[in-house]
Amino acid sequence: xxKMNMIASLNSALEHQLQRDENVVIFGEDxxxxxxxxxxxxxxxxxxxxxxxxxxxxxxxxIAAIAMGMGLNGLRPVAEIQFADxxxxxxxxxxxxxxxxxxxSGGEFTAPxxxxxxxxxxxxxxxxxxxxxxxxxxxxxxxxxxxxxxxxNAKGLLTSAIECNDPVIFFEPKRCYRGPFYxxxxxxxxxxxxxxxxxxxxxxxxxLEQARIVKEGSACTVIAWGAMVHVSEQAIKDSxxxxxxxDLQTLVPWDRDxxxxxxxKTGRCVIVHEAPKTSGxxxxxxxxxxxxxxxxxxxxxxxVTGWDTPFPHTTEWDYLxxxxxxxxxxxxxxxx
Amino acid sequence: MTERKTIxxxxxxxxxxxxxxxxxxxxxxxxxxxxxxxxxPDPTKCDSQDTVKHASGLIRVMDDDNKAxxxxxxxxxxxxxxxxxEYMMRLRxxxxxxxxxxxxxxxxxxxxxxxxxxxxxxxxMALETQDWIFPSYRQPGAQFVRGxxxxxxxxxxxxxTEDNVKGRQMPVHYTWKEGRFISISSPVGTQFSQAVxxxxxxxxxxxxxxxxxxLGDGTSAQGDYHYAxxxxxxxxxxxxxxxxxxxWAISTHKNLATGGRTFAxxxxxxxxxxxxxxxxxxxxxxxxxxxxRERAGAGLGPTHIEVxxxxxxxxxxxxxxxAYRPDNEFECWPGGDPVxxxxxxxxxxxxxxxxxxxxxxxxxxxxxxxxYKEACEFGDLASGPYPPASTIFTxxxxxxxxxxxxxxxxxxx
Numbered sequence: 033x034x035k036m037n038m039i040a041s042l043n044s045a046l047e048h049q050l051q052r053d054e055n056v057v058i059f060g061e062d063x064x065x066x067x068x069x070x071x072x073x074x075x076x077x078x079x080x081x082x083x084x085x086x087x088x089x090x091x092x093x094x095i096a097a098i099a100m101g102m103g104l105n106g107l108r109p110v111a112e113i114q115f116a117d118x119x120x121x122x123x124x125x126x127x128x129x130x131x132x133x134x135x136x137s138g139g140e141f142t143a144p145x146x147x148x149x150x151x152x153x154x155x156x157x158x159x160x161x162x163x164x165x166x167x168x169x170x171x172x173x174x175x176x177x178x179x180x181x182x183x184x185n186a187k188g189l190l191t192s193a194i195e196c197n198d199p200v201i202f203f204e205p206k207r208c209y210r211g212p213f214y215x216x217x218x219x220x221x222x223x224x225x226x227x228x229x230x231x232x233x234x235x236x237x238x239x240l241e242q243a244r245i246v247k248e249g250s251a252c253t254v255i256a257w258g259a260m261v262h263v264s265e266q267a268i269k270d271s272x273x274x275x276x277x278x279d280l281q282t283l284v285p286w287d288r289d290x291x292x293x294x295x296x297k298t299g300r301c302v303i304v305h306e307a308p309k310t311s312g313x314x315x316x317x318x319x320x321x322x323x324x325x326x327x328x329x330x331x332x333x334x335x336v337t338g339w340d341t342p343f344p345h346t347t348e349w350d351y352l353x354x355x356x357x358x359x360x361x362x363x364x365x366x367x368x
Numbered sequence: 369m370t371e372r373k374t375i376x377x378x379x380x381x382x383x384x385x386x387x388x389x390x391x392x393x394x395x396x397x398x399x400x401x402x403x404x405x406x407x408x409p410d411p412t413k414c415d416s417q418d419t420v421k422h423a424s425g426l427i428r429v430m431d432d433d434n435k436a437x438x439x440x441x442x443x444x445x446x447x448x449x450x451x452x453x454e455y456m457m458r459l460r461x462x463x464x465x466x467x468x469x470x471x472x473x474x475x476x477x478x479x480x481x482x483x484x485x486x487x488x489x490x491x492x493m494a495l496e497t498q499d500w501i502f503p504s505y506r507q508p509g510a511q512f513v514r515g516x517x518x519x520x521x522x523x524x525x526x527x528x529t530e531d532n533v534k535g536r537q538m539p540v541h542y543t544w545k546e547g548r549f550i551s552i553s554s555p556v557g558t559q560f561s562q563a564v565x566x567x568x569x570x571x572x573x574x575x576x577x578x579x580x581x582x583l584g585d586g587t588s589a590q591g592d593y594h595y596a597x598x599x600x601x602x603x604x605x606x607x608x609x610x611x612x613x614x615x616w617a618i619s620t621h622k623n624l625a626t627g628g629r630t631f632a633x634x635x636x637x638x639x640x641x642x643x644x645x646x647x648x649x650x651x652x653x654x655x656x657x658x659x660x661r662e663r664a665g666a667g668l669g670p671t672h673i674e675v676x677x678x679x680x681x682x683x684x685x686x687x688x689x690x691a692y693r694p695d696n697e698f699e700c701w702p703g704g705d706p707v708x709x710x711x712x713x714x715x716x717x718x719x720x721x722x723x724x725x726x727x728x729x730x731x732x733x734x735x736x737x738x739x740y741k742e743a744c745e746f747g748d749l750a751s752g753p754y755p756p757a758s759t760i761f762t763x764x765x766x767x768x769x770x771x772x773x774x775x776x777x778x779x780x781x
Binding site for chain 2: 105109121134137
């Protein structure tokens with residue numbers, strides 16, 4: 033075990049993959065010589081050569097297309113989209129090509145590949161360095177969508193994403209690269225003192241499609257992903273209510289049994305995400321949970337999300353779900 | 369070459385198609401460019417600057433009398449040329465039969481390669497069997513070269529129980545892994561930049577493989593075209609990138625699609641050797657592709673080719689070109705009819721005659737009819753049987769995830 037932040041643990045996952053599978057190649061904007069603007073690919077080019085870890089021209093649409101071509105021709109590319117906000121030039125390739133190639137070719141062609149992309153707010157990034165566009169991909173059959181939340185699951189989930197034979201969009205909550213985020217911008221702890229900052233140096237994987245119960249509880253199920261896992265943890269503490277906290281980890285396909293069993297047990301549910309509310313993945317979760325757990329529910333399911341507005345710059349703390357808003361929602365589920 | 373005309377009164381430039389319905393089309397008779405005009409640079413030593421004239425001119429082999437001339441003459445064997453002619457005839461007859469079937473409701477949709485038959489056929493013949501094919505709509509002919517069974521192609525177009533893509537795609541969206549022929553894709557242009565990635569993977573693995581792709585003059589406005597050229601220029605993988613300039617993107621003439629010079633010349637700005645070739649000249653197409661293959665095989669990277677041609681037919685079975693262009697354009701196209709030209713070349717050189725031609729035509733026609741009837745035994749569009757509804761849910765992922773499985777159970781099939 034080594035103390036690692038999320039950057040180091042992701043780097044470790046990539047390094048293991050480069051070692052284990054010669055078909056793994058890594059590329060994207062600034063990922064080669066420099067090692068990525070967030071340093072996730074630091075020193076990998078030095079260790080594995082520029083043909084395996086390289087800088088690409090600044091064109092997400094081109095990055096996605098060559099990743100697909102490489103995947104079709106037997107490689108296992110891991111492409112970085114520098115910010116999730118910049119993934120949209122690649123949207124056509126991802127939605128119409130990468131997601132559908134297995135199906136539309138009758139299974140004759142497949143393109144296993146992973147897009148890693150830093151997402152989410154909390155870094156004063158304004159509209160275009162803060163968005164969390166997971167729902168734009170959960171709505172596309174053929175893609176798997178993963179959202180890590182801490183160094184330990186980041187490494188294990190990225191390993192599974194790269195080894196998966198389906199294309200995976202892998203979101204990394206950039207606010208949590210260097211430490212958990214409890215919703216207080218003035219309190220910025222590192223991963224040093226967090227149990228999930230203890231990461232095995234060796235190879236391991238965490239299966240996709242499995243949620244993680246962060247904390248067991250009986251009064252209310254709180255479901256979150258990415259940075260909101262930690263904010264929800266804080267909110268649960270603040271509320272004083274015995275909640276069960278679920279880190280969804282994989283959004284498509286999500287872990288039905290863990291979620292449904294929990295809500296059946298608690299009878300109450302709050303869903304938390306950074307992305308706007310309307311058509312957010314929380315809407316999907318909420319609808320699915322009520323379809324499955326209606327007769328177990330004691331209160332309406334509540335979503336605590338970003339607002340249906342562009343992501344702001346200086347007022348981002350009023351945009352992101354805060355521990356206060358989440359705690360209030362939890363309390364509301366307890367009302368008779 | 370036609371003048372690019374503009375309406376001076378508009379605040380910005382709106383390109384104008386040279387001729388519209390009611391006009392008498394005229395492209396000035398024969399090409400002014402001659403087969404002897406352009407040299408064939410050594411493909412293993414050539415860089416983009418050695419192709420400046422080749423990008424603005426027109427590489428031809430067959431002259432106006434259908435004699436093969438000049439540096440680019442590939443000096444193909446009689447056997448190869450007759451084989452090429454046979455593939456082109458097969459494609460045209462196949463297309464005509466399929467269009468008829470579409471008109472009688474046996475297919476939902478069809479697209480012919482009419483007038484552009486030489487392109488995919490000559491170019492695929494110039495490649496090696498391990499090379500990858502990333503086609504656009506009018507390159508299904510590559511499959512004939514690679515030996516795909518017509519029954520299988522027709523089953524796809526019908527979408528019946530033997531359709532290898534299981535009724536999931538519209539007709540003409542052929543997919544054929546054995547022939548390294550990637551699924552044709554309706555969001556046009558996406559294959560072009562993917563082809564660069566395929567070629568990078570071949571290079572990465574150290575294999576002697578080349579990837580060829582095509583898109584149209586209209587599609588060359590897409591970002592994917594420019595991504596492809598820039599990534600190909602940057603990484604120099606073994607890829608052959610063709611812009612098929614057939615003058616028309618549905619109703620949009622190329623004069624309304626770009627303000628540039630020739631399409632080939634764009635490649636020079638990316639420092640990619642770029643050629644412009646008569647797309648109705650089978651021998652010239654074969655020759656430039658062989659040249660590009662040689663470059664790619666020698667590790668010298670990409671070649672960009674403008675294939676100068678004319679879309680002789682409608683865009684698709686849903687299109688009516690009489691609404692936007694004169695009917696006589698193809699007749700006066702300087703490039704003529706690619707099938708007729710190779711035929712006349714072969715006759716000119718005493719390798720072929722009208723009698724043999726007619727006999728071959730009849731033979732192919734019979735084969736196409738037989739294949740069509742055989743394909744219909746697996747189901748036709750009107751009455752089925754179709755692939756089972758369960759194919760909606762399979763191969764979305766490697767294994768069927770729970771939520772898709774639940775939905776399949778909900779359908780109950």
